[in-house]
Amino acid sequence: MDFQAALGLALPLGIGIAAIGSGLGLGMIGSGAMQAIGRQPEAAAKIQLAMIIIGALAEALTIYAFVTMFILSGKIGG
Amino acid sequence: MGLEFLARVRRTTLWVGALAAIVGMTYSGFAAGGGLAAGAVWSLVNLFLVERLVVALTGSDRGTPAAARGAALALAGMLGLFAAGAFLLMALPAEPLLVGFGFPFGVMLLKACSTLLLESAAWRRFTASRWQVALAVALLIAATWAIAERSVAASGGAVAAGPSGAAHGDAAHADAAHGDAGEHGASSKPTMFPNFLGVVIEANHGKPWADALHHVEPVVFSLFVALLLSGIAIAANRRRALRPGRFQAGVELVVQGLFDFVASVLGEKHARRYLPFLGSLFLYILAMNWIGFVPGFHAATANINITAGLALCTFLFVQFTGMRELGFGGWVDHMAGSPRSAIEWGLVPIMLPIHIIGELAKPLSLACRLFGNIFGEDMLLVGFASLGIMMLGFIPNVPVGIPLQLPFLFFCLLTSTLQALVFTTLSTVYLLLMLPHDDHGHEGEAHPAH
Numbered sequence: 001m002d003f004q005a006a007l008g009l010a011l012p013l014g015i016g017i018a019a020i021g022s023g024l025g026l027g028m029i030g031s032g033a034m035q036a037i038g039r040q041p042e043a044a045a046k047i048q049l050a051m052i053i054i055g056a057l058a059e060a061l062t063i064y065a066f067v068t069m070f071i072l073s074g075k076i077g078g
Numbered sequence: 079m080g081l082e083f084l085a086r087v088r089r090t091t092l093w094v095g096a097l098a099a100i101v102g103m104t105y106s107g108f109a110a111g112g113g114l115a116a117g118a119v120w121s122l123v124n125l126f127l128v129e130r131l132v133v134a135l136t137g138s139d140r141g142t143p144a145a146a147r148g149a150a151l152a153l154a155g156m157l158g159l160f161a162a163g164a165f166l167l168m169a170l171p172a173e174p175l176l177v178g179f180g181f182p183f184g185v186m187l188l189k190a191c192s193t194l195l196l197e198s199a200a201w202r203r204f205t206a207s208r209w210q211v212a213l214a215v216a217l218l219i220a221a222t223w224a225i226a227e228r229s230v231a232a233s234g235g236a237v238a239a240g241p242s243g244a245a246h247g248d249a250a251h252a253d254a255a256h257g258d259a260g261e262h263g264a265s266s267k268p269t270m271f272p273n274f275l276g277v278v279i280e281a282n283h284g285k286p287w288a289d290a291l292h293h294v295e296p297v298v299f300s301l302f303v304a305l306l307l308s309g310i311a312i313a314a315n316r317r318r319a320l321r322p323g324r325f326q327a328g329v330e331l332v333v334q335g336l337f338d339f340v341a342s343v344l345g346e347k348h349a350r351r352y353l354p355f356l357g358s359l360f361l362y363i364l365a366m367n368w369i370g371f372v373p374g375f376h377a378a379t380a381n382i383n384i385t386a387g388l389a390l391c392t393f394l395f396v397q398f399t400g401m402r403e404l405g406f407g408g409w410v411d412h413m414a415g416s417p418r419s420a421i422e423w424g425l426v427p428i429m430l431p432i433h434i435i436g437e438l439a440k441p442l443s444l445a446c447r448l449f450g451n452i453f454g455e456d457m458l459l460v461g462f463a464s465l466g467i468m469m470l471g472f473i474p475n476v477p478v479g480i481p482l483q484l485p486f487l488f489f490c491l492l493t494s495t496l497q498a499l500v501f502t503t504l505s506t507v508y509l510l511l512m513l514p515h516d517d518h519g520h521e522g523e524a525h526p527a528h
Contacts, residue, residue, distance in 0.1 A: 067446060
């Protein structure tokens with residue numbers, strides 16, 4: 001298997017696996033936020049803000065994987 | 079058709095002349111574009127002088143010494159203009175000058191024809207039905223495209239820009255061809271939507287200044303956004319009224335909102351001090367992200383260099399603030415984990431490198447997060463737009479497409495805003511962590527997990 005075939009196999013798999021992790025993480029963040037809002041609807045705005053910020057942090061890890069994929073995908077078909 | 083008609087002709091000619099000059103300079107070199115501009119300006123000055131002369135000779139105050147003076151000045155101006163024209167003919171090629179000279183007259187002719195047309199009964203009948211108008215516009219665009227293609231193929235020049243109506247789709251297809259043709263080997267760069275600068279660079283392919291411009295393309299767009307925001311800020315600060323007008327009130331709304339947001343993290347005292355940096359950061363990143371959705375422009379943050387620059391600025395600002403607030407010794411102490419007991423002192427050799435790496439990881443993550451998100455959005459939109467073009471690929475030679483990226487535009491608008499917010503919030507939090515923690519007193523302050 002030459003390196004291009006290996007890259008072609010590994011890159012989409014890498015993104016997919018990274019997406020699993022951030023999917024789980026974001027789901028947990030969302031569920032925690034929902035429960036907190038359910039308990040205290042007055043604090044909804046603060047909780048929403050914190051949820052969005054932490055969501056962006058969790059998503060960043062998948063973005064790193066995405067960027068790596070893009071850099072390496074240039075090497076395929078070279 | 080009075081004098082105000084001539085004023086409108088002047089205004090229109092200035093716009094037309096500027097546009098024609100830019101197009102001419104892009105596709106035929108500086109001499110041609112400069113000739114067009116110079117010819118148009120010369121013709122406008124000529125028109126102005128003739129107008130003054132006629133008004134002086136036939137106006138309501140003819141025969142008075144003031145009118146005679148005006149007529150004499152106009153005649154003297156015409157002599158000067160004649161000399162200027164001779165000089166121009168020596169310096170610039172003749173055809174562009176002649177074409178530029180004809181611009182005001184062309185504009186006058188078109189304005190007169192359109193006035194005649196728009197007030198006729200036939201036009202009213204035609205525009206009564208929307209479908210007729212839409213069909214006519216579509217046929218017009220198709221005809222223009224066919225003619226342009228044929229004429230450009232005949233002259234063998236660069237691909238004409240064509241009518242930039244409808245979706246981004248058309249131009250993305252042309253740019254895909256450009257992108258492949260303009261590659262100097264190396265790695266295959268992903269397709270992007272075309273922008274104003276890209277068109278200029280492609281048309282002047284191979285010239286050294288075009289290659290240099292290609293390298294600093296994102297910087298040009300970021301500078302443009304910076305100038306735009308500075309202009310808005312300067313304009314809002316003129317004639318600051320105690321009872322503000324709409325524009326000033328709008329800007330004050332934005333600043334107040336940003337202040338409340340920063341104060342909710344840093345506390346009022348610190349917020350007042352650090353609002354300029356953090357607020358500008360938010361607005362700058364937001365503007366750069368949003369301008370990517372305007373056709374013809376490019377989001378500078380879709381380039382790692384720009385985001386790395388922003389993250390570096392934030393990193394240096396936070397560290398410098400730490401050194402200033404805590405003193406240099408206090409800053410090192412903070413980096414070592416603020417050891418107070420013997421155990422903590424013993425752990426310093428571990429804590430210091432860990433904290434330093436942690437501090438270095440923060441700007442890295444900021445840069446990569448912003449770049450990845452905005453670049454990813456761009457790729458998403460390009461992907462769907464290309465798909466839309468491929469779907470209509472069975473129509474030969476007409477690069478239109480179904481704008482499939484439209485629903486994603488709204489999603490990307492949201493995520494662009496979010497990423498600007500996240501960048502700013504994280505910068506604020508890093509600043510908070512660096513400032514001396516007051517243990518009692520600050521209510522309404524978020525307690526972030528380290």
